[in-house]
Amino acid sequence: MTTTTWPADPYSCALRTGKGPLFLRRHDGWLLPLEVERWCEAPDRADRSVLGRCRGTVLDIGCGPGRLVAALAAEGRRALGIDISPEAVARTARLGAAVLRRSVFDPLPAEGRWDTALLIDGNIGIGGDPAALLHRLRQVVSCSGRVIAECAPVDVDERCEVRVDDGRGGRGAPFPWARVGTRALAAHACSSGWEVCEQWALEGRSFLSLVPQSPAVACP
Structure with a gap:
């Protein structure tokens, strides 16, 4: 998988204005609201628990x-953001942060040496295959590092094709996505060489911290 233009122009428009409405639309018409306003504001209490x-x-x-x-x-922390959306990259750069337009499946700087990788705001769904994404992160994160991932706040394990939808007729191109709750993410982590070291919830959001599996760990 290589870097491509983010397939959803309504997403770019929402980031420019910092406002929704914005949704992920499944093929059957089901809509998942996206929290654009929260993403464009300063970190909230749940975000700070991650930071x-x-x-x-x-x-x-x-x-x-x-x-x-x-x-x-x-x-003053050493941090890098990556995103395939040009508008997301531009907005991040305007905030003074280091950022690259890059997919996680592309070659990345300092592969194998990152201490912490973040998959927040549903980004465990990138690529539509959480296990494949977590396998990739074994190559990206150091042997003593960790992944902090946000889960769906419900018990779900879903892979599907979605489009970004602005609720007013604007829709982007389809792309693969996934949603997993804490139980499903823990299972995917175990099969991908990770183990859960911490689990917490705050402000209606759920998180897991994952570390590389010790040799003695066996998946159920």
């Missing part, structure tokens, strides 16, 4: 408009 758990160098995967990587940069 407080970051260690060492931080790679923010699918950084969007950049609130997390910018907050880390403001603290």
